[in-house]
Amino acid sequence: MQYWLVKSEPGAYGWDDLVKEGEATWDGVRNYQARNFLKEMGVGERVLFYHSGKHRKIVGVAKVTQGAYPDPTTDDPRWVAVSMVAEQAFDNPISLATIKADPQLEGILLVKQSRLSVMPIDPAHFNHLIELSREETP
16 A cells, blocks of 8 residues: 655646536646656555645645546546545644644655655655644644
8 A cells, every 4th residue: 555645726627626626627737747657556545635836734634536547637548637536624724834844754755855846755754744634723
């Protein structure tokens, strides 16, 4: 089992959109490294949902319901999409500032490759982030 993080500008497609749709197609990825990560996603794997832009926080966890398939937004066979459903919204979203300041999250790709929209998350980082989402933030 692998863990993942996807990023989206909430004005374009946010957590509330995922919840409203039920099952959503994660498409439109046009970065080769992010595409390769999409290809690795497996059914049942958990995905942290990150609001980018001015929000910069992890807001919930989704689950992959269908692995990679041709991206319906293009005729180019190089690009893929996955399907996912919202699993759990965070009562306490985790800000990028909190992530950067936490020594237990050193090396997380969200900080190291900040422009990447799809990335794997180390299981220890994933579990720590879940714990942080349960804590009250000042």
